[in-house]
Amino acid sequence: ARVDPKNTLFIVASKSGSTLEPNIFKQYFFERAARDGGRFIAITDPGSRMEQVAKADGFWKIFHGDSSIGGRYSALSNFGIVPAAVMGIDVEKFLQRAADMVTACSAATPIGENPGVKLGALIGTLARQGPVVFPGFRAVRRSQSTPRRPWPASRWPRPRAKPSTP
Numbered sequence: 001a002r003v004d005p006k007n008t009l010f011i012v013a014s015k016s017g018s019t020l021e022p023n024i025f026k027q028y029f030f031e032r033a034a035r036d037g038g039r040f041i042a043i044t045d046p047g048s049r050m051e052q053v054a055k056a057d058g059f060w061k062i063f064h065g066d067s068s069i070g071g072r073y074s075a076l077s078n079f080g081i082v083p084a085a086v087m088g089i090d091v092e093k094f095l096q097r098a099a100d101m102v103t104a105c106s107a108a109t110p111i112g113e114n115p116g117v118k119l120g121a122l123i124g125t126l127a128r129q130g131p132v133v134f135p136g137f138r139a140v141r142r143s144q145s146t147p148r149r150p151w152p153a154s155r156w157p158r159p160r161a162k163p164s165t166p
Helices: 020-032 049-054 078-086 091-104 113-127 151-155
Strands: 010-013 039-042 060-062
Touching: 010 020, 010 078, 020 039, 039 049, 039 078, 049 060, 060 078, 078 091, 091 113
Parallel strands: 010 039, 039 060
Antiparallel strands: none
């Protein structure tokens, strides 16, 4: 499908503003949109390089993230909620369901009834048989030198942390 820059709202999301991929995509589409910053919104942490770029390029809106939340854990912050709202998702209902899951997955919920425990057990069991790929998610080849991984798995928390950016 083709993107019509005159009828598209572009969302650029980067906690630090120094991550290569979002910056390349931002610049590519910014040029296609005739450098019309009014067609763009940024989601970024306060004081980030992305905030500076968004202001300089006249972005329509800047939404701040919470710098205390790591990027891989920010789906329920502005990084996930702003795009959800733009897509027309009922954000209030979405957040209520998230709150319901927090309760359902609490330590007070018996193990046999806890959906978080069930999911963890399923993933752990499947992982013993090889890479875990969930139905409905297409595996994406990132390059010849990197293994084929399902996209969501690349977004899940990893044991080692990315160095924080001041």
